Amino acid sequence: MKVALITGASGGIGEALAYKLAERKHNLLLVARNAEKLSQQCQQLAEKFGIQAQFIAADLAKPETAEQVFAITQQRGLDIDMLINNAGIGSGGPFSDLTLKAELELIQLNISSLVALTHLFLPQMQQRRGGTIINVASMASFMPIPYMATYAASKVFVRSFTEAITQECKPYGIHVMLLCPGLTRTNFNKAAGIDANAKGKGLNVEYGRSTQTPEQVADEALGGLEKGKHVVVSGTLNTWGARIVALIPNRVLTSGFARSYRQKTGM
Numbered sequence: 001m002k003v004a005l006i007t008g009a010s011g012g013i014g015e016a017l018a019y020k021l022a023e024r025k026h027n028l029l030l031v032a033r034n035a036e037k038l039s040q041q042c043q044q045l046a047e048k049f050g051i052q053a054q055f056i057a058a059d060l061a062k063p064e065t066a067e068q069v070f071a072i073t074q075q076r077g078l079d080i081d082m083l084i085n086n087a088g089i090g091s092g093g094p095f096s097d098l099t100l101k102a103e104l105e106l107i108q109l110n111i112s113s114l115v116a117l118t119h120l121f122l123p124q125m126q127q128r129r130g131g132t133i134i135n136v137a138s139m140a141s142f143m144p145i146p147y148m149a150t151y152a153a154s155k156v157f158v159r160s161f162t163e164a165i166t167q168e169c170k171p172y173g174i175h176v177m178l179l180c181p182g183l184t185r186t187n188f189n190k191a192a193g194i195d196a197n198a199k200g201k202g203l204n205v206e207y208g209r210s211t212q213t214p215e216q217v218a219d220e221a222l223g224g225l226e227k228g229k230h231v232v233v234s235g236t237l238n239t240w241g242a243r244i245v246a247l248i249p250n251r252v253l254t255s256g257f258a259r260s261y262r263q264k265t266g267m
């Protein structure tokens with residue numbers, strides 16, 4: 001059975017992608033930690049769209065999980081013809097104040113599990129000479145961001161890795177796409193402790209005019225995929241933002257970010 005595997009599918013952008021793919025009659029394998037939420041989603045999507053939807057409750061911040069997920073797909077006889085590496089977490093504040101454990105878990109989830117899942121599912125796509133991989137990066141992949149150093153660097157990795165394997169996959173007919181959302185109205189900032197209500201982190205991310213809904217991001221992603229795009233920056237303002245930051249030296253960008261953070265926090 002051909003199936004789209006989406007990590008981080010229990011909320012936000014991943015949940016919206018699951019819904020939009022179910023609408024397009026893709027069978028789904030949803031992966032995240034919250035089993036109860038995933039179970040409800042699978043039932044609702046299967047009933048509403050007449051697709052087959054199943055889930056694996058798993059913690060991708062653990063190094064062994066990607067291989068376990070792959071093994072389960074083999075036991076269930078699933079052909080993963082679309083892999084969406086979307087699960088990701090953020091962190092913010094002075095790097096030295098953040099716990100090393102949390103920063104390393106971020107790297108495991110945002111980078112290592114994404115690389116592992118891609119490595120595990122790629123050979124089957126190569127054999128079938130087809131498939132799709134979407135890796136979710138961020139606007140943060142276009143610049144280093146002081147006081148969000150590890151998160152931004154993790155997304156720089158995702159962008160560089162994805163743009164490189166896009167070319168490696170072309171001879172096999174495998175379509176690879178990089179998705180770079182900007183600020184999106186999800187649980188992401190709250191989970192990272194950097195939302196408007198967070199105390200002491202200084203980032204206090206507030207939603208503004210360019211903030212998108214996860215549904216808008218999912219629509220742009222799948223619209224871009226259907227047009228054969230390899231890179232989708234969602235949102236017009238973000239698209240221009242990505243072009244503009246490419247013209248500014250990192251030294252100028254980073255000193256501006258750092259100054260604004262220190263002014264906000266009175267450091």
Ligand SMILES: NC(=O)c1ccc[n+]([C@@H]2O[C@H](COP(=O)([O-])OP(=O)(O)OC[C@H]3O[C@@H](n4cnc5c(N)ncnc54)[C@H](OP(=O)(O)O)[C@@H]3O)[C@@H](O)[C@H]2O)c1
Pocket residue numbers: 007008009010011012013014031032033034035058059060061062086087088089090109136137138139180181182183184185186187188189191214
């Ligand atoms: N929101 C934004 O402003 C924004 C902007 C740019 C890029 N992005 C990127 O978009 C992607 C999705 O973010 P989002 O905004 O949709 O965030 P979200 O609403 O917080 O959703 C994150 C998803 O990842 C799952 N997840 C978190 N930790 C996990 C773990 N250890 N193992 C497995 N699954 C885990 C969560 O489910 P469970 O809790 O059930 O595990 C949830 O389904 C991320 O890669 C993020 O970096 C977001």
